[in-house]
Amino acid sequence: MYFSAKITETVSWIGINDRKSDSFENYIPLPKGVSYNSYFINDEKTCIIDAVEFGSEGNYFKKIRQNLNGRPLDYVVINHMEPDHGGALSDLITIYPEVTIIGNKKTLTMIKAFNHNFDESRFQEVVEGEILDLGYHKLTFAFMAMVHWPESMATYDITEKILFSNDAFGSFKSLDGGLFDDEVDIASFENEMRRYYSNIVGKYGVQVVNVIKKISTLDIQFICPSHGILWRTDIKKVINFFNNWGQFIPDEPGVVIVYGSMYGNTAKMAEALGTDLATYGVKNIKIFDASKTDSSFIISDIWKYQGLFIGSCSHNNALYPKIEPIIFKLQNYGLKNRYLGIFGNKLWSGGGVRGIQNFADASKGIEVIGTPVEAIGDPTFENYKELEELARLMAEKILNKKIEKLES
């Protein structure tokens, strides 16, 4: 069945689950898929909120036809023009030539950038707080620049208290039947929600927190984002998640150890750190080989935990090529509120540890603990002692208590 799912009597989810695409924005893996949530409002005026990715439409147009039931399509609200939502717009316009596209001034510029032949007379510009009257439903608009693009906005249905939040409060992972937070195992979405946030929106934490402030005065019964689960029972939960992530507040005590190693020497150092941390009482420890695990998963766990060890062998006077993009992204996104331990390996003039140190120096909200440990080839007994001390200092920070050195 391709029937759409009801949110209220007159509002339906008509989105699409994409289980086929390998990656999002053509670089972030989608092992659990993603949904493009689109909504249909059945009123005196018919209205769609956001479209879906081009090429993944599936039954999308059938669902629209079914909901319209012979009536014309009056409006499509474009909260955000990124192709995962705006992709199907051209086809929508072709199939429904009478439709009016709703967006803000910047949306129009974006639409024209994607479609230079766009007929502007089809476009109706709205300003923040303006009301679009569908009959029973009164929609209004809250701009949320940079969550995720400059033109991004949320649409609020004043009548049924639904916040169509677009990329804000979104998640990777397709909807496997259940739509709402109370119909699914939320825990199964948490990691994919954080991976979505930290990799897609993570640079715009300040803007996310501002959006949360902006909507705090609204009576919200439903949060309907453009990806992932819809919220109606534990709305505070999703707001808390995004509020914390936006401020770089970690979810749990724990440490990520990520390393890049060609011959296994830096890897040995990472293993030692893991064992030492556990000995000192840290429970959540995640060790990642940056050559093996896609960086989006590593970055997600860096958002989750407060402790971070980065290790790199040296490569042409610089960082190892699989560590470099992770560091670049952390710096670009302005990672804060983290403790960082540095380790690495070299044979001659180095470059790995230096590269991590440069990142630390350039990142204001990151506190480097202890002294970087740089081994030359196979780590020595002395190197292992230095790593043990780094682990002890990290454990003190993470567990927030004084920890004595182990006798050995």
Ligand SMILES: Cc1cc2nc3c(=O)[nH]c(=O)nc-3n(C[C@H](O)[C@H](O)[C@H](O)COP(=O)(O)O)c2cc1C
């Ligand atoms: C392509 C290549 C470039 C390297 N560049 C450097 C370098 O610029 N400086 C340095 O000290 N060592 C350099 N090395 C040596 C490695 O960093 C060194 O062997 C290190 O111990 C490897 O650590 P691993 O066992 O964790 O891979 C290079 C090695 C390779 C293969």
Ligand SMILES: [Fe+2]
């Ligand atoms: Fe987006």
Ligand SMILES: [Fe+2]
């Ligand atoms: Fe999106």
